[in-house]
Amino acid sequence: MDKISIFGLLLGIGTILLGQVLEGGHVGSLVQPTAFLIVIGGTLGAVMLQSPFNIFMTGMRMVRWVFFPPVTAPQLLIDQIANWSHLARKEGLLSLEAQIVSLKDPFAVKGLQLLVDGAEPDRLREVLEVDIASYEAQLKLSAKVWESAGGYSPTIGILGAVMGLIHVMENLSDPSKLGAGIAVAFVATIYGVGAANLIFLPIAKKLLANISRLVAMREMLLDGLVGIANGDNPRIIESRLRGYFA
Numbered sequence: 222m223d224k225i226s227i228f229g230l231l232l233g234i235g236t237i238l239l240g241q242v243l244e245g246g247h248v249g250s251l252v253q254p255t256a257f258l259i260v261i262g263g264t265l266g267a268v269m270l271q272s273p274f275n276i277f278m279t280g281m282r283m284v285r286w287v288f289f290p291p292v293t294a295p296q297l298l299i300d301q302i303a304n305w306s307h308l309a310r311k312e313g314l315l316s317l318e319a320q321i322v323s324l325k326d327p328f329a330v331k332g333l334q335l336l337v338d339g340a341e342p343d344r345l346r347e348v349l350e351v352d353i354a355s356y357e358a359q360l361k362l363s364a365k366v367w368e369s370a371g372g373y374s375p376t377i378g379i380l381g382a383v384m385g386l387i388h389v390m391e392n393l394s395d396p397s398k399l400g401a402g403i404a405v406a407f408v409a410t411i412y413g414v415g416a417a418n419l420i421f422l423p424i425a426k427k428l429l430a431n432i433s434r435l436v437a438m439r440e441m442l443l444d445g446l447v448g449i450a451n452g453d454n455p456r457i458i459e460s461r462l463r464g465y466f467a
Contacts, residue, residue: 226287226427233419256381256409260416263377268370279359280366287427293434295441295466299459302445305333306455314339314449328352328439332446342450349443357436364428371421378413382406441465 238248269277308316318337324330331352335345385406441462448458 223288223290223427229423230419237415237419251408251411253408253412256385256412259381259384259409260374260377260412263380264370264374264413264416264421267373267377268366271369272366276359276362277366279363283360283363283428284367284424286431287424290431291435293438295438295462298438298441299445299462302442302449302462303455303459306445306449306453306458309449310452310455328356329442332442336446336450340450342447345450346443346447349439349446353436353439353443356439357432360432360435361429364425364432367421367428368425371417371425374417374421375410375413378410378416381409381413385409437465 238251241248241251272280305317305320308320314337317333321330321333321337324333328349332345332349335348340348383406385403389403389406444465445458445462448461
């Protein structure tokens, strides 16, 4: 669990609520279901309109990475590649075919299979780089669902504020209804700006950071496989790979 994400979220929201209390206001005055519905519903609709279904759903599922980031074990991967390198130097590339069965990552399976099949280093790099680029682009498109939400929600908040003011103008003759309309107007703006800067944009940045780590793992694997194909010394390969997560 990424504890700093939980702490940051609680700190950001808690500080704002504390400031409201210190200013003499009431926390309850920030609770406006109508404003919440306008901002969150409008933002969700805008994001759904711009995104293909599979990209949108992947982006929604990826939000768990903020609190439970994907596990990466660079040292285990380095040890595994070093073991493959020693094995290839002693028994030849065909000896690595037995290692394919134990792999669960399709990218690793494809790379090792190409290596066993005798692909030239340049061809091996070319094929796997296409896979990495496609993988990275797909994940970044999904993460940008949240970045887009951060762009739309302040504007939707302003829209909610204008709607609240329209309601106020329509009820100028009835002072008892003015308070509710003004509250919705201002709180909608708070929801829009707050959701963008405390939730949506930070989520997008955290997802992009996790994606960078996943891509680095694949690039490290690619580098190791190309090193084995070139016949590099296992120690040189291992030393070079450590630089990825220095």
